[in-house]
Amino acid sequence: MNEIKKLSDNIGRKCKKRSKRNLKQSKKFKSGRFVNTISGVINHPKLDGQLAYVFEEDDSFVDCKICEILTEPMTFLLKDQDRVTLKQTIALLNSMCRSEESHSKKSSELVQESFKILNNLYPV
Secondary structure: OHHHHHHHOOOOOEEEEEOOOOOOOEEOOOOOOOEEEEEEEEEOOOOOOOEEEEEOOOOOEEEHHHEEEOOOOOEEEOOOOOEEEHHHHHHHHHHHHHOOOOOOHHHHHHHHHHHHHHHHHOOO
16 A cells, blocks of 8 residues: 555656666657656556556556656767756747748758647657
8 A cells, every 4th residue: 555655646747668678778659659747546457566657648547666766867879968857858940840931941840840849749
């Protein structure tokens, strides 16, 4: 019971699913995303005695032992070696989409498509 309470503290937090064979490698959730939001903790219906997380983004459940809780914002390394959080990256792409500067139609479409993909994968 104590373990359920401890794992329940992660409800609302983001996590990624690790491969069972290679714990450093991430796998996609049923939603198609690499990061999901934990919505609850259940007894795993297929693994007797194990606990599983359930998620807001889909109706899947995953063994808690292979989920890695994300504690820091995801970051990207840009050409100039500055680390930028995902939230900052999405904000930058969003401002580029709305920018009144003259961009070629092709690059503007590329920025908009990049923004949509990132925003769908990692909503802020």
